[in-house]
Amino acid sequence: MLAAAAGLLLVPLAVAQNQSGTxxxxxxxxxxxxxxxxxKIVVPKGYKVDVFVAGLDTPSAATVDGEGNVWVAISGNLFGPFEWEYAGQRVKNPVGGPHVEVFDKNGKHLKDIGVGMFHFVMNEIGYCAENNKVYIPEYSQNIWEIDGLNGRLKKIITDLPIGDHQIGGITCKDGWLYWGQGFPSNAGFADPDNHGWTDQVDPFWEKHGDPNLPKTARDPVCRDVVHTGLNVRSSDGRLTGALLPVGVPAKPGMVIKAQVPCGGSIMRVRIGDNEKNSDGLYHHEQMEVYAMGFRNQSGVRFGPKGSRFENALAVSDNGVNDLGHRRIANGAEKLWIVTEKGQDGGFPDKEGMGFVTNKRYSLRAYNGAKVDRPYPQLYIGDKPWVPQLPPYRFPPHVEGVRGVPLIIANPNPNGYLNPVLEWDTNNPFDGIAWGDQRFGVKDTLFGAIFGVIDNGPDSLVPTWPAVIRVEFLEPAGVKWSYFMRNVDPGPGAYQKPENRGGMERTNDVVFTNDGKTMLVVDYGELYIDYSMPSPFFTTPKSGVIWKVTYTGQ
Known part of the structure; x- marks a missing residue:
C-alpha cells in the first residue's frame, strides 16, 4: 500500500496544487x-535565509544540544487523512508516527529516536545545558528524558490530566524543570457539544478525583475556587457545571478544590527528585505550581544569562476559541512575562488584558428581550442566565449589554498578571526563543505563528505563517514587528504559482549555540477543505527547518 501511495504522490505538480479534492x-x-x-521569504536587511533540512514529515519543534546537534520533534499524522480513495484505489498516507530526528550542525541526519515508543503527537522538545539532557513531552500525559544522543530514553513524568490542551513547552533553570500544563477545555466546560473527550474516563481523575464524582475529564484548578454556579445545558439535555465532569451541575457557592498538577499552569519539579522513587518517576507531591491562569502554553523560555530577563520566564499562550455555549469571542494569542512564583493570568475568567465580562468578548448585544438571550444554554444553578441591563439608556444602535458570565466568585487576592503582547485571534503563537547581540538584537524575543486550523474566521490580511520579533524597550514598553514572512502574506500552499515555496506553518524557533543562526521549524503543508469527508490533508515530506543567519550587512 505504501508503494502505491508513493506512486500516486508523483502526480503532476500542477494537478496536485490546483485541486484539493472531490x-x-x-x-x-x-x-x-x-x-x-x-x-519567497522576506527578512530584514542583515539576515539571510537558507534551508537547513527539508523533506520532513510534520516537524513541530526543535532544540540544540551542547554539541550543536539539532533535535527535531516529529509530530506524526495528527490531522489526516490516514487513508483515502483516489483513482479507484485505497491510498494510505505515508506520513509516519511520532518520533525525534537528530541532525548534526550541518544538517546531516544522525539518528531517529523513539520510533514506536511514542503514541501521540510531539508538540515541544527542550535541551537542558545544566545536565546535558533532552526533555521530550509527549502531548498526551508523558514527559521523557534522554542523556545524550546514545542515551536511554526514560519516561520521567506521567499521570497528567487529559483534554484538548495537555503538555506544552519545556525548559530548565537553576536545577528546576519547568513545563506548560494546558487547560484541558476551551473555556472551562467539559461540554460534549464542542469536545470529543468529555465522556472519556480519565485515569488522572480515577486516581485523584472526588470519589463521589464521575471519573471523566475536566479542568483541574490551581487554587480553591468558589463557584458562581454557572452551568451549560448541552444538546443531549445534560446540565454541566464549569470545572466539573460532564453531566454534573454546579451550585452557587460550591468550592472546587485545587489540584497538583493543575491546568493552565507552569509546573516545575526539582531535577533529580525522581531518583528518590523506585519507579524513576516524579510524583505529584514533588511538583509545584510556578504560575497559573493560562490556557495552552506552547513556549516557555527564560531570558539570556546576563540580561535583565535572566530570571524572567516568557510564556506564549494560545487564546480561547470562539465556540461552545460559553462562547468567548476575540480571545487573543498572548505573550506573558512571569517574574515570580505564584503569578496568575486569570483564565478562564480573564482572557488576556480583561475579564470576559467586558464587552469585547461577546459578539452580540443583549437589549432586554428574554426570548433573545445571547447565551440561551447558560444557567446559574438551574435558572436560565439572563444578563442584567444597566439603569441608563443608549441610542438604539448601541443599546444593551455585552459580555460573558464568570465561573469564579472569589477573585485572586494577589491580583492578576497581564500579557505584554496580544496577537491575532486563533492564529497560535507557538514556539519562542530569546535572541541577543550575536544575532544583532538586544532584549528581544522571537515567536513562531502557526496559523488558523478550524477555529476561524481568519483576518482580512493573513497574519501567518510568520516569525515575529518582540523588542522590550527601555525604560518600559514593547515593540513588535514581522521578522520573517512570505513575499505574499499567507501559507505557501495557497499562493500564486510564482510565490510558492515559502513557509507553510511555522511552529518553533531555536538558536544555534553560537547565537548567530536561528532555526525555524516549519510543520509543512496542512491543506484544509471542510467540504471533504476528511477535512485536512497532511502533505508528506513538506516540513522544513529554515536557517536564518545574521550577516550584519
Missing amino acids: PVSGGWVPRVAHKPDPS
Missing part, C-alpha cells in the same frame, strides 16, 4: 510538497 467521490487528489525556496 467531495462527491470522497477522495483527495494526492498533494506533493513544494520545493522550499528561500527567495
